[in-house]
Amino acid sequence: MLEFIKENVEIAQIAVSLMTAIIWLVYLHIFLSGYIQQRRSSILINRGGGPDMQARCLVSNMGAQPAYLLDVLASLGTGDDINVSSVIDREELRKEELEQPTNVTGQGPIPSGGYVDIGTFEDVARRAGHSAEDGNLEDRCLKLVAVCATNQANHVVAAVREFDLHAADGGVRLVPRKLEARQIRSRRLRKKITSMLERLERKDGNAEIGAEFAGL
Incomplete structure (x- = not known):
């Protein structure tokens, strides 16, 4: 050898x-x-405090780096009738006395492991233009897109989660379609979300935004 x-x-x-x-x-x-x-962003959209419309809508940052919550977009449409709204601002609080003006919005930094409570799902539905009292929430799909900015991304990062709304005991029950929020990391989709945010700010072309939102 x-x-x-x-x-x-x-x-x-x-x-x-x-x-x-x-x-x-x-x-x-x-x-x-x-x-x-470790550097990859991870945004969660959770339901906390029960399965009904009084549950809290929580946006969490599970990435290693802080993230800034820019907006939360929502739709409650069915079929081709999809209307997209920004639901980040707590419009129902604007008439009340607030100690801090920042309490009127969910926008702001989220530390690693932190979360932002943007209100109840009933509040979210109302901001999106729908009311539980109208009886028009059943058999719909509530689609939420949380949009954040991070130091690592050249563009925004986002996460999508969908909840089916079903009648239950005289109320509405929220049933998530998947266990976790789906992360949007595609450069093409992130650019599309940026464009959607800009057009929503200008209140321009909501029909086109609805079609694009449905494709996320």
Whole structure:
């Protein structure tokens, strides 16, 4: 065996070098994967405090870095009738005495592991132009898109979650379609969301916005 190694010492050295390079590449891949995963944004849209319309709508930041909540968009349409509204501002509080003006909106920074309570789902539905008293919430789908800005993203980041609304015991029950919010990381979709926010601010082309919102 020693004679064989002596006779093929150059080949052995090349093999050892290749194995060392492969090991370092594997370590580099693991390190980069962990780094990217750690820096990646993660936004959750949760239902807290029960399954009905009095449950709180919570937007959480589970990323390693702080995020700034820019807006929460909502639709309660069915079929082709989709109207998109910004529901981030607590419009129902504007007539009340507030100690801090910032309490009127959910906009603001969310630390890592923190959350923002944007109100009850009934409040959210009312801001989107629908009222539970009208009896028009049943058999609809409430689609929410939370939009944030982070230091890592060149554009906004967002998450989508949908809740089916069903009649239950004289009220409305919220049933999430999936366990967690779906993260939007595609550059194309993030640019589309940015464009939607700009047009909503200008109140321009809501029909087109509805069609784009349905495709998120």
